[in-house]
Every structure is written in structure tokens, then in C-alpha cells.
Amino acid sequence: MAILVDKDTKVIVQGITGGQGTFHSGAMLEYGTKIVAGVTPGKAGEVINGVPVYDSVIEAKESQGANASIIFVPAPFAGDAALEAIAADLNPVVVITEHVPVKDEIRVIHAAKVKGITVIGPNTPGVITPGAKQKVGIMPGHVFSHGDVGLMSRSGTLTYEIAAGMTNAGIGISTALGLGGDPCVGLTTIEAVKLFKEDKDTKALVLVGEIGGDAEERAAAFIKKEYDLPVVGFIAGRTAPPGKRMGHAGAIISGSSGTAAAKIKALTEAGVAVADKPSDVARLLKEAL
């Protein structure tokens, strides 16, 4: 078991004929991901990495029996691609694309919510379940080892850094999940915690947050009340100045809200062991388990 992605996940790659789509569908297949079809309108009949390409998601789904989608199409078309995946009832829909207009994100997230579909991202590295050898994302698979700790994060490489540290320390991962670096993302931190809570094979959590918004504070409130297993946290951006976007569109301190200090305080009060450095995460996990 795991969350969102497991051995039964059959993935459609939207935008498979583009550079990113081709490269990462290859990497996913190599890792073990069951990619059953690709979609690029107008390119039906092509074959990329052995995967047949269709003109539309619905054709791809009906021909190959897919149940999830990963989207690599350029930002101006990513919202439409996500709506197409949602209309075809694929779930989850993982939107890798960066720079999607927020108005489009809001439409996509709302459309998914109405249908009870999970959108991950946009601007996410995706989801990986090492135990099932399934990744629906762009993360380097080898840094994630199988185990019983759930990992969620708003950033990519920082996740790899922490995952690598865990792997080196002999701690494995049930599912690792990038939530996306944009202010508006589909699956939120608190929703991710809830999903992990329902997963009986996840025995502890690592919550990697960053400045901006109050997703971590909300998750902390939930953890305090409802989550009994160990949680280790890390918050990036302690030294970030207010008013500046730190790379991610979502990583910005506005006024006094969204600071690392507030997040660390909320998590600590919720009983979460908050690491000072990425490398402390593995140590704190060992102590907690």
C-alpha cells in the first residue's frame, strides 16, 4: 500500500511527444512506471519509448485502460490538458508544468474538486511510490528507497536532498509527494497528511515546507488533533526577506504572514520534530521511530 500511486496505476503521459514528455516518459518507464499511452493532439499513431500516442485523452483511456495522467504540455495549454484529463475521470492528475496562469489553476482545481479528482501540482516533481516501483513524476528514482515513511514537500530538489539523506540512513519511503511550488495547488498539505493518515503502511511522516501561505500551519493544527504517528518537519526560507519571491511563485512572505518562524512554531507545538538542516531529518526520524 501507499497513497495516490501504486502497482495498479496506469498512466497517460500528456505532451509525450515534447522534449520533456519524451525524456521523462523514458525515465519513468525505466524506473518501472506503467505508462500505457501518450497523448499529443494531431500525433496519433506515433510511438514514443514504445508507448502508443493518441489524439485525445479519452481515446487513449478507452484504448489502453489508463487511470492516471501526468502532464508535460507547455503552460499556455496545461490548464486545458488538465481539464481534459479530469473530463476523462483520470485520477490523480499530476501537472508537472511550471508557469501555469493562476486563473487556469483555479479553474482546474475547482473542476477536479467537483468530480472528486486529485490534482497534484502544478509545478510539482510528482509522486513516487518506491515499493511499487511506480513514479509519476520527474524525480530521480534511485534516491527513494522503499519503506514506511511518507514524505511530502512543496519543492523538488530539496525533497531529493532529504530523500537521499533518508536512504543513506536506511530509512525507506512509502510514497513521496511533491505538492508544487505555486501559491494555488491541487492537493494541499493538509489533504496530503489526511491521505497518509488513511494509509496503514505509512508509519511516520516527513513534512517539508517553505515560506509563504499558511499550509503548514493548517497541517500542524490537523496533526495536533488527529495524527498520532511521528512527524518530522523541515521549513526552508528561515532567512528569506519579506516581500520577495524566493524562486517558487508561492514562496513569499507577505507582511508578517508566511514566515518560517510561524510555521516552525506551529509544527513544534503540534509535536512535530522540526529539523534545522535537511540532514537532521533522517536523525530525527530515527529518534522518533
Added chain:
Amino acid sequence: MAILVDKDTKVIVQGITGGQGTFHSGAMLEYGTKIVAGVTPGKAGEVINGVPVYDSVIEAKESQGANASIIFVPAPFAGDAALEAIAADLNPVVVITEHVPVKDEIRVIHAAKVKGITVIGPNTPGVITPGAKQKVGIMPGHVFSHGDVGLMSRSGTLTYEIAAGMTNAGIGISTALGLGGDPCVGLTTIEAVKLFKEDKDTKALVLVGEIGGDAEERAAAFIKKEYDLPVVGFIAGRTAPPGKRMGHAGAIISGSSGTAAAKIKALTEAGVAVADKPSDVARLLKEAL
């Protein structure tokens, strides 16, 4: 019992300070309708026909405990008024206003559907339940007498004509209902039949249709399959030429669809006794009952 409107109906009149709103709220009150509040933005504090006026539907509802709305505001603002009533969970929402843009109608009807609210109209004379002395509409109350026949129609004065004929013949009405003369209306003919079917005090139906669309054919199919009580029909527009709007925006024969002949045929095949003239309706009812 009856449908949509009964002794527990407490009505808000939107646009009560306008000419139509003032005139018809007076007529409704005189008939016996429980009007608890009026709404005209910016005119809170006024009193019309003894009814207090509020700036918004939600204020009116919360102050006076209303559960239904009738709308007299001018066409450019009627869609907004209906959405306001829907947002405040009033049900039914009766839209008297004529000439509402169809785009607005579609939005309103969809918003109501999502919340399970019945919109009657636009461009309707409204609903009357003579037994409860409640009318939420602009029809002359005295031509409707209490009884057990349900009456539904897409037109106003024709309904009064037929109701008057029934009253003269000693046949009473459970609820009479104007569906509205526009192509897109909230409550459809078939939905009205279904409502009457659930009403144990309605023992027979009169279905007054007209050219345009296929609402009557759809209702006929339902009646054939699911409705066992007597139904008398009348279809206006047997002599109407194709391609011309006969007064109502919805009363138009396009190509070969929407003709009176097709409707009469469908109703007859469903076991409905179709009258040749409005005055035949009462006679056919007597024969059927």
C-alpha cells in the same frame, strides 16, 4: 396539498418598489399570499403595501424567514436577482420578468440545478394554489377555483382562458403553473408532470402546450410510461407558419420540429385527450373524471 406553493410558502418580492412589483405584490396580498418582505437594493426601510423592504435577499430572508421568491426586476438585472435568490436558498424562485437574455437564463438554471432549487420561468405568469389562497404570480386569482386538477402551461392568458372555462364548469384546480414562454425555462413540462405525479391531491392534469421545441413530446413519453391519471391537453399554434416567432421567444417551428401536429400526435398516443378549442378542455375533463 399541492405543488411548489402552499400555505407554508413565505414569499420575498424582488423588485417590489418598481411599478410591476408594487402592483402585483398588492394583488398577491389581496389574494392571500404570504409576502413577508420585499427587496430593492438601496431602498431598505421603505414599506410597500405594508411589506418591509430590504437591501438584499439574504437580509430579507434572515429577518423574515422567507422560503420563496418572485422576481419583477427589469431584464438586465433579473439574472442577478435570480442568482441572489438561489444563493439564499429560496425555493421556488419565480421569474416573472420577460426578455431575460438567454445566456443569463442558462447560468441561472444551471446554478439552481446544482443546488436542487426550482426556478419557474422566466417570462411566466407564476404559480397559484387556490386551495391555500396562495399565488406567487401575476394571474387573476378569481378565475382559479380550488379542486384536484393540476394545470400547466407555457402561456399566460391562454391559461386564464382555460382556467376560467374549468371554473365555469365547476372543475377546480390543485395548482396552476406557468412554465414560461422562453425557449429556456427552469422547470420543464416533464418536470412539472413529475411534481404533479407526486402530489396525492392532484387527480388529473391539464397540459397546455404550444408550438416550439419538443417539451410536450417528452412529457407525453413520460405520461405514457409513468402517469396513470387522466390528462387533457391543448396545443396552441396549429396554424402557425414555420420560422416565425409567435409572440413567445420559444414559440417557433424550426424546420419540421416543434409543430402542433407532432405534439398532438405524441399526446394522443400517450392517451391524452387533446382538445380542439380551449373551451373543450373542461368538457374533456368531465368525460375523463
Added chain:
Amino acid sequence: MKLFEHEAKDIFRAFNMPTPSGGVAMTPKEATERAAEVGKPVVVKAMVLAGKRGKAGGVKFADTPQEAEKFAEEILKMRINDLPVEAVLIEEKLDIEQEIYAGITIDRNERKYVVIGSAAGGMSIEELAEESPEKIIKMYVDPSLGFQAFEARQMAIAMGFKGKQINQLGSFFLKLWKIVEAYDVELTEINPLILTKDGKFYAADARLNIDDNSLYRHKAIIEKLKREPVDQNERERLATENDMAYVELDGNIACICNGAGLTMATLDAISLYGGKASTFLDLGGGADAERVEKGIEIALMYPKVKAILVNIMGGITRCDDVARGILAARNDGDITAPIVIRMVGTNEEEGQEILKKAGIPFLKTMEEAASKVVELVKEVA
């Protein structure tokens, strides 16, 4: 409001929808110039707000500017469906690979916009629906999300297109939807939408009807068109100005009633008694004396009228007001044909009193009234 083809195409072009090169001409001379500008064989089309103009001879192909001038001259003199041809549109004659149908309208059962397409364009959608309904693709538009690009592509796929034509045709449908949204369009059709031999799509025709009820939102476009709706004769225009519903028919009895349903039923009753109506005239709700008089005046402008039937079911409309209107019309000498009056409902007695005093007869049921007016017409004839 129905737009002329060239007006609709101006909007199409504003939304980057490809249309054939060319332009509108008001005179044969302008037509020559337009054809010369195109520099290729052209089509000369009558600008008239009537269907089937092709069958009426309003569409001609010209190989030279001289030929275009000749056809323009012929066409500009025509009347189609009783309407004058306002102008001609001169456009490049396309090298046709395939004729396609694309349209958007409102489905009254679903209460949604519906996008319609067919790879078998050229003929009317009604004919196509009868001959080969399986060739018509329909897609309903979700009222909360609107029509999406992926759905537009699905239209193209379902219509049988492949490769990059999926995106090209999809883009056509998407633009058409954006126009529908922007201008409260209740019906638009591109028939034919032409795929040329060199693989390009063009809107070769354009039908665009804006919801009359929404015109207050589109003052800029009406301003730009610099015209009033023109698909009406003088009587129709007058009725529209007075906010009355008015339709002309083939018979000789003018029906003046209140309410569309009642008016239709009155027409039908006349037919039942062997008569034929000339006029559908719905005075609307709450007509006063002046309005009744105006209605009679408009109805009598139509030469076919031999008798009048006034049928009023008083609700908001008061019978005394109606009686006063009839009286005023008579006293002004406006009533130039036999008239039958039936009038019941609100203030019925007061109204009847007025008519009685003036010596104007009236009846109590619409059946009596209809049968009476049919008799009168027979006497007149």
C-alpha cells in the same frame, strides 16, 4: 438581431478566424473593384437576411471583374423572401477539397449551448439531420466551465479529421465559441466551412444571430454596424417599436389579442371555423386604450386584412381600457374593416358597458367570436 454575412465575417476576423479575401459592394462598380482587388475568380453573394438565397439566384460565380459587375447588378435588383438585397459580398472563389458544417446554438431541453459539426457540410443542417443524422456531431457546453479547447479538438476528431487538422479545425470551433460568449449569440453557423485543396480552413459563409434580449449589452457593436435590424417590413418594424408581437400570415382576418398563447389559439379557432388569419398581433400584458388603438391601426395597414377579431382575456389588461381603445379607433375613423370583439376578465362589465353605449357589439366566448368573424369575411367576399 441577425447579422449580414459580411458583418458576421468582420467579427470572425476580429477573432482571427480565416475568411476568404474580398469585401462588400453597394454598387456594381464597387463590385468590379472588389473583384479586381481579389484578382482571382470570385463569388458574388446577395447580402439579405433570408435563407436559401442560393436557390433564389442570389449567389453567382464570376471569372472576371466584368462578370462580377454584371452579376452584382442583377443581384442588387433582386428581392429575396420579400426583402431587398442590401449589398453584395465579393469573395475569392475557394479551391474546395471538402465542405464542412460548424455551428453553435442553444438546446432548449438541456438548457445549454450545443456545438454542432459535420464533415458533410454544404446542405442545410435540417436536411442533413434527416438524411444522415449519424454524420452530425453534437457536444453540449458545460455551463460552469464553458467550451474547452480539448472539446473543440474532440469535435474535429469525432468528425473524422486527423493530424494537424484536428488542431486547426478545433481552433475554429473554439473561436466560434468565444464569439458566442462575447456577443450573446443564440445561433451561429458556418456552412460551408471550407477545407481547401492546399489544406486550409476558411469560413466561406457566416450566420450570426445575436439574442435580441441582450442587445443592451452590445451597444458598441450595434453602433459600429450603424443600422437597425433590417429583416422587417414597415408594419413589422412599427410593431417592434411599439413592443408588440406581430406576424403576418396568408389569410384575411387580423387577430388582436393579449398573450401569445391566446393569440395562437385564436388563430387556430378561426381555422376551425373555416377562416384564415392574416395577422398575429399580441398586445402584451396590461395594454391600455392607446395601445389597443395602435394595435388596430398597425393591423389594418396590412392590405390582406378583411376583418378584425379582438380577443381579450382580461388579467392585468383591463376590459374597460380595451373598450376605450376600440371606441377611440372607431371615432377616429381608423376601423376600415368589420370588427368582432370578445372581451372577458378584469373590469369586464365596465368594458361591456362602454361598448354597449357606443353601439359596438361584442361576444362572450372566443368560439362565438371566431365563428362570427369568419362569417363576416364570407359576407364581405
Added chain:
Amino acid sequence: MKLFEHEAKDIFRAFNMPTPSGGVAMTPKEATERAAEVGKPVVVKAMVLAGKRGKAGGVKFADTPQEAEKFAEEILKMRINDLPVEAVLIEEKLDIEQEIYAGITIDRNERKYVVIGSAAGGMSIEELAEESPEKIIKMYVDPSLGFQAFEARQMAIAMGFKGKQINQLGSFFLKLWKIVEAYDVELTEINPLILTKDGKFYAADARLNIDDNSLYRHKAIIEKLKREPVDQNERERLATENDMAYVELDGNIACICNGAGLTMATLDAISLYGGKASTFLDLGGGADAERVEKGIEIALMYPKVKAILVNIMGGITRCDDVARGILAARNDGDITAPIVIRMVGTNEEEGQEILKKAGIPFLKTMEEAASKVVELVKEVA
């Protein structure tokens, strides 16, 4: 993209939103003319994309055109928040009855637009939120229906307005929403929105930020503005052009990393070891050698930089590419400050091999690297 106040107000006016009379001036002389045109006491405001310009002296009231000229001269010479004042806006000084706050932004938890209003405008919404949160009215916009006129009126009612002001202020909010929808606005504020003593509402200030990710949809407006985003210094502009995330800080260590989270964590690690970062530079995913070299070049343009820390977690980014980039920068003589390198992940061994051969030292953990670079800076100082 942040719009200048006068640019935002041009859009406001296009949506029929009342703004004070006046106009923009590039020179003191133009300021006199604008003030003379207004013909009343005016306010002279610095056009600069920085907050708190009032406190910085960028807003002055002038009773005469001469006074306006004098203030314009002063203000046009100013720099506010390290940015030059581009122009001044000369506007009628309004006769204030009440200052109101109106704004729309995006709520990231709800993933919805949120409309915000307060009858206590004038001060910043953040201050107001701390002092009197009860005075702030918020309304979320339904993503499928959009913001409705009745909701706009409810805002005005909830803010305490009565009578016809409900419709007037509601109309302001509704227009603001239409602008947000039309231009992909991620934040707009009118603060203050002024109610004058004679009972009229005016947008006295205007903040309008368009979502950078949506700019491809708004080419017409960018074209019209005839300018690039200007709230950036040269280094920031260069980084934007190269699609790198770049932020300048107060310290002296430039952090060049891949990924925003990792870059922030690197900054934090430096601080843990007693150092202070000067630069946040995120190369993004899949940086090649050239990009790495460019990143080093941009980082070193900032005079505060005393040392560089390159911290790469190879995923899509390959360590051999990074190594080649560093090598190239060194060989070109671009590296003018001590550099510490940490590099793991994809093609780690190949990358390390390249650095070893070139005699460039590298470290394996970010903690070692952070502590090392802090030491180096101390030595340099």
C-alpha cells in the same frame, strides 16, 4: 507584472470606473500643465513600483500649478526603494468624506479569488488586519459562477453603506472583478477608494498586478504600455531574461543552486554557520554548462558578493554539466571570488572527476559546504 498607478487607472477608466481628473507628467513643466488643466488643488504622486511611497515623500499636495511644478521637480529626482521615479501623476485633490479599501486577490488556501473591502481605508490592509480585523469584509468568488452583482452589493452592505451608495460601491467592486477576469490580475487594490463630500466614489489610488504567467494572453496591453517590467535592477533583469530566479539579500555569500527549496535551505544553512547570504540564485531544472557559467557571471555582478557557494542536487540536472560550467567560468577568468562547490546526484562521479582534474575542490554535503564558505568569507574579511 506590476502596473504603474496611471497605467492601472487607464484600465479602470476603460471599465467606466471613476478616477480623479488629471494626468501623468514626465517633466516639471508637464506637471504645471497638468495641474493647470485640473484647475484646482492637486496631488503630485511619484510613479514608482514600490510600496510606502507616501512615507518616502513621494506624495505631495500642491495648491497651484507652480507648487505642483516644484514638487514634481523634487519627486522626479527621487529614488524610492532603490528604484527611480519614472514620472509623476498630477490629480485633482478630492474633498474627502471617507477613505475606503477595495481589493481583489487570490486566496491560496481556498484556491479562489477573494474580494476584500473595508470602510476604514487609507492604511495598509496588513496594518488594518492587525488593528481592526472586524472591519475587513471578505467574500470568496465561486469559481464556476464568478463574482455577481448581488455579491458586490453585499460587500457594500457588509461594509456599512446604505441607500444608493450600496449600488454605487457595489458597481465599483463589480468593475474591479471584471478587470481581474479580463487581465489575469493576481492582486488589485484601490486604497484609498474615496467617497467625496458630495457623495461620489473615486479610485484615488490604483494597484494592479498581472500574473506574469499569463502575459502571453495580454500582448495587446503590454504593447500599449510600450515597456518591459521595470521594477528590477540590471542583475535582476538579466536573471529574468535567462529564466533564473534571483533575489538579492544583505549578506556576502552568493548561493547558486538548483531548485527553489534547496536554494532557500542553502541560505538557511549559511546562516546556521554564522554567515550571511547575498544572493538567492536558482538555476532551475536541467541546467547545462552554459547556464551554470551564466549564473556565476550574474551572481558576481553584485558588489556585495565575497564568496560563492554552488550547491547542486542532481536530478534532471547532471553533475558533469555543472562541473563543465564551473570549469569554463574559471578558465574564462570569470570567478573573481572564492568558490565552494557541493554536487551530488545524477552523473556525480563524472562531474567530480572533471573538477578533480581541473584542481577544483568540492564537498559532498551541504552542511560541509555551507560551513566551509562561511569560513572562507571570514578569511577574506
